[in-house]
Amino acid sequence: MRCVIARFPFELTKSGVLDSMKGVKPEEVVGESVTIGRRVYPVKQVGQVVTGQDRRDFSADEVLRAMTKLGFTCHGLPQAAAPTRALSPLQRASATLGAAEPSDHLTI
Secondary structure (H helix, E strand, O other), X not given: OEEEEOOEEEEOOHHHHHHHHOOOOOOOOOOOEEEEOOXXXXXXXXXXXXXXXXXXXXXXXHHHHHXXXXXXXXXXXXXXOOOOOOOOHHHHHHHHHOOOOOOOOOOO
C-alpha cells in the first residue's frame, strides 16, 4: 500500500512492517502506540524503523493512519489515572510519624 509519510511516498505492506519490527525491542509507551505482533510499540518508534527517517520529520498521525490502513491495532493517548484525594496537613503529619491510618471522623 502506498503511504505518504513526511512528504515521502512509501510502499508498505503488513508483512513488511512485521519483518521490519522483528527483533526490535519496544520503548516505553507514553503516547500513541501500535500493536505489532504481540508487542506494543510507540508510534514514532515504528515510523522511524519502517521509514528510516528521523522522528522529528513525521507526525504520529501520519504513522497511525498508515498502520490502521494496514490492519494493525492502534491505541490513542493513555488515560490519566484518577486523581487521588489529597491528605490534610494533620493526616500527612500522622502518616509521617507512623500513626495508624487517619480516619475521616473522630469517635469519642
